[in-house]
Amino acid sequence: MNLIIRKATIVDPKSPYHNQTVDVKITKGIIEEIGTSLLNIDNHQEFHHDDLHISQGWFDTSVSLGEPGFEDRESITNGLNVAAKSGFTGIALQPNSYPIIDNQSQVHFVKQKAANSVTDLFPIGALTKGCEGKDLAELYDMRNAGAVAFGDYNKSLSNANLMKIGLQYVQDFDSLVIAYSQDETIKGSGVANEGIVSTRLGLKGIPNLAEELIVARNLFLLEYTGGRLHIPTISTAKSVALIKDAKKKGLKVTCSVSVHNLALTDEKLEGFDTRYKVTPPLRSEDDRKALLAGILDNTIDCITSDHNPIDIENKKMEFDLAKNGTIGLESAFGALLTILPLEKVVEKLTFGKQILNIESHKIKEKSKASFSLFIVKDNWTFGKENILSKSKNSAFIGQPMKGKPIGIYNKGKLIVS
Structure with a gap:
């Protein structure tokens, strides 16, 4: 028009x-x-x-939509309409559907479903087959089909050698590994940030160490392999410091933080409301302030809604049993503007395109x-x-x-x- x-x-x-x-x-x-x-x-x-x-189009680097397989949670068509009305001209789609987006036919499927939508959809391919962490998926074929990066959504790769091989392999076609960072053995059966609030509420804790150990490991691997690495949705002060040091060394690492980890803390868990059960968990006020500082000094490259629709059957239940995740497209901009200057919000909502080598368009x-x-x-x-x-x-x-x-x-x- x-x-x-x-x-x-x-x-x-x-x-x-x-x-x-x-x-x-x-x-x-x-x-x-x-x-x-x-x-x-x-x-x-x-x-x-x-x-x-008006600004350059906002881009969200981490959106889950459910389809195929979980259309009751969200469909691609409606999800992209939600993104458009929430101000996003583009999203990167996580591979956590059923079946997992781990081959070129699944990449073609989601791109075809999104073809007539006004918001652009860029698929993230699974790094490992079925996101099971055992064997690399068909990365090159998915890249040729349109995948913009590779990562297993909210799953940390325990096999360090497989992560090393993945970082080396994607350099052949100038792609990017997305490495969610959480040591599952340290996390154990934890469901909330380990601290005063979890102790008071009797919830099993997830220490900051669970994230920081894997962030440090992945940065060591990146230093060894070269290439590009993106660490999504960091949540602790130490993670910010580790990535800041890695950037000073000249490593090609980027990172993101979710809106809810920037705006909320584990104090929200007082009522055992499962809407606040997310991965990584809401952390302390000290961590939140460190994340904000990381945004302001550009250690943290972009902000994501980490939009993850979960059906009511998997949320309206005991806190320990409920699935992790919150939707966030609709609330992202309004929440961010309460804690950050406008220009910084726009910068961090658009920088994801540079990370994924997606064309930006100046307003001229x-x-x-x-x-x-x-x-x-x-x-x-x-x-x-x-x-x-x-x-x-x-x-x-x-x-x-x-x-x-x-x-x-x-x-x-x-x-x-």
């Missing part, structure tokens, strides 16, 4: 129009003109919204039009009525929000909530 977006404040430090309030004229998916009070002589549709801001004339639309002044509280996903397992119900996504323009189409 041809469109003129009226009086939008541009948030894009790479754009010559950064922090300016302008009109943006889009013709056939290309930004034709940017200026003030643009004439509409070609009968373009027009869009206006109070306090409207003659560039492809692909951006997120949002407001920044609104203060409100996230409620069940704001959930667009099939599953309702949000850790942010009742949380204060600032600002709100309006939608996206991508692939020549405008989607607004």
